[in-house]
Amino acid sequence: MDRHTxxxxxxxxxxxxxxxxxxxxxLALFDPDFGWWELGSIRNDVLLREFFRHGGRLQLVAHSNARLERDAPRFLRLLRDYGHLIECRITDRSLHHLTDSFCIGDGHHLLRRFHSDHFRGEVIFNAPSSTKLHLERFQSIWTETQPGLQASFTGL
Known part of the structure; x- marks a missing residue:
């Protein structure tokens, strides 16, 4: 296990x-709006395109996709190009009290911010036992969602 704060x-x-x-x-990602994730940056575009080229699948859950639609045109292009590997969902209003933020990679790596308004957090690599609880939590959040961003919804 490799842990950093x-x-x-x-x-x-x-x-x-x-x-x-x-x-x-x-990749399983949760954040209220992904405003600080820079999913539309050149750097993340390159990383995600490499991930998708090898068949990786992305599940993304947010309370709102408005910031992604407004601020992340490269991510919208990724959605157009790799929509078969990306699923974006919106939480039900009953989950809007959730304010943490996390990313789970392959069920072995966990990046989490304790509160989405702050940058304090930790990352743990190569630790499936440490990510298990967050993966189960993500799956339970996922069951309380509805379809979100799709290439056809954004006019792409």
Missing amino acids: FDTRAGFQARLDDCLSRARLS
Whole structure:
């Protein structure tokens, strides 16, 4: 197990890069709006395209997709190009009290911010036992969602 903490935006972005680049099969992401994730950045576009080229699947859950639609045109292009490997969902209103933020890669890597308004968090690599609880939590959140972003919804 490899564990690191962070408390800055740069630290979060660096650890997110690490988590995205280590994932091969699956990424499960939860955040209220993905505003700080920079999913539309050139760097993340490159990392995610590599992930998708090898058949990786992305599940993304948010309370709102408005910031992704407004601020992440590269992510919308990814959705158009790899829509068969990406599923974006919106939480039911009953889950809007959830304020943490996390990314699970292949069920072995976990990046989490304790509160989505702050950058303090941790990343744990190569630790399936440490990610198990968060993966189960993600799956229970997933069951309380409805379809979100899709290429056809954004006019792509």
